[in-house]
Amino acid sequence: MPIESSAPITRRRVVALAAGLAAAAASPWALAQGPADGYPKQPIRIVVPFAAGSGTDAVARLIAQALGEALKGTTLVDNRAGANGIIAAEAVAKAAPDGYTLFVTTNTTHSANPSLMKSLPYDPVKDFTPVSRMGNLPFMLVVNPSLPVKNVAELIAWGRANPGKLTYASGNSTGIVSGATFARMARIDMLHVPYKSTPPAIADVIGGQVSMMFVDTAAGLATVEAGKMRALAVTTKERTKLFPELPPLADTPELKGFDITSWNGVYAPAGTPKPIVAKLNQALAGIANSASFRERSAKLGFDAFGSTPEEFAAFTVSELAKWKQLIQAAAIQPE
Known part of the structure; x- marks a missing residue:
């Protein structure tokens, strides 16, 4: 349904996923039957930590539209800009872990903030369930x-x-x-x-x-x-x-050696049931690796690709260390 607005996986894996999706249904983002067949029963709120018109917002709206089509449900984009993404991150961390609140976010909230700020009202690892990495935003x-x-x-x-x-x-x-x-x-x-x-x-x-x-x-x-x-x-x-x-x-x-890459991914609150995470991952990874989504997102300058939740979890931890090193090297003092 339309939006009501208010590390890369292997080629073999992509081919296998695409084949599975094609066999399940005619829709390019349709889902196979699984343990969370009753989900979703209500609109899914997709929280974005930046204002409308930002790069992350543009990508999130593409994701929201495709996810709504894949799950045959409704997605609502909720922009909660401010405080370098902290307002949105805290809201998602405290949301019910029922699959109806998702977070389309970047390295700002989940890699850099822990080193840019002296304290945070959320933990980027403990308070979130990784669902899928969605790509890089140069x-x-x-x-x-x-x-x-x-x-x-x-x-x-x-x-x-x-x-x-x-x-x-x-x-x-x-x-x-x-x-x-x-x-x-x-x-x-x-x-x-x-x-x-x-x-x-x-x-x-x-x-x-x-x-x-x-x-x-x-x-x-x-x-x-x-x-x-x-x-x-x-x-x-x-x-x-x-x-x-x-x-x-x-x-x-x-x-020489300058190398800073921004990434986008989808998280749910910690404790979200595994069957729902699996269903969301199947949808989101399929979306990110589909030719149609990649073509649309490339027009925004977004390099789309999906991952497993486990791959995204390991990536989140590694990026925390990487951005800590970048921030220390740049002599940025925590606020």
Whole structure:
């Protein structure tokens, strides 16, 4: 039904999953019969930790629509922006573990916040049940077109020649950590301007109130294509197939080794019954690995793929360690 709005798995696994789904029904996201056949009996609320118009919100709406079709139910997108995703994460952690509250979130709430904050009202591991990783959302470095730079090397040179004049906006942890890491590695004096969400940060970069930002492609692509912002590079170590024309920041000598990747996944509250988690995983992994969903999400700059709950659980733990190291290396002090 329509939305009422208010580590990658192996090729063999993908083929096997696709074959199973095709045999079950004609719908590309239909489900085989299983132990949770009565689920869902009511609308599923999908909580998003960022505002409408953000990259995660755009991806979450695609997921919600596809999940509703797969489960033959209704999905409701619930944006709970603010406090770097903490408001939404706490709400999901305290929700009833009955399968009717899901969390489409990113490394902000489940990798970076434990190292960015002195204390959190939730535990990213103990308070959540991993359902499926859904893919990666590449970030790119964008600047206001009036800034006289055409590439990263020129940006670094301009920043060094004009100490204190470069400012960078952020609307999430990836933007925060990418900006601080860039400033440290490039040896540039920059001012950080934090925002509650990505859309107003983009607006101020376009308006010239802020020089630059690291933005997810889903949120920034349209303004880049319209010429309102200039994209210089991606934050991933390698070029992304979604935007092969953009070089990695790591290609610039001063930024060798720069590698920051944002990811998206779906969690349920801790204690959600295993049969429901299994049914949700079957649906979500099938969605993420389907050609139709991958094609639609690629237009947002999202690289979709699914996982098992076990794979996603192990990935969550490993990312906590990775982001802790990134934040410490960037000399970001917990708030």
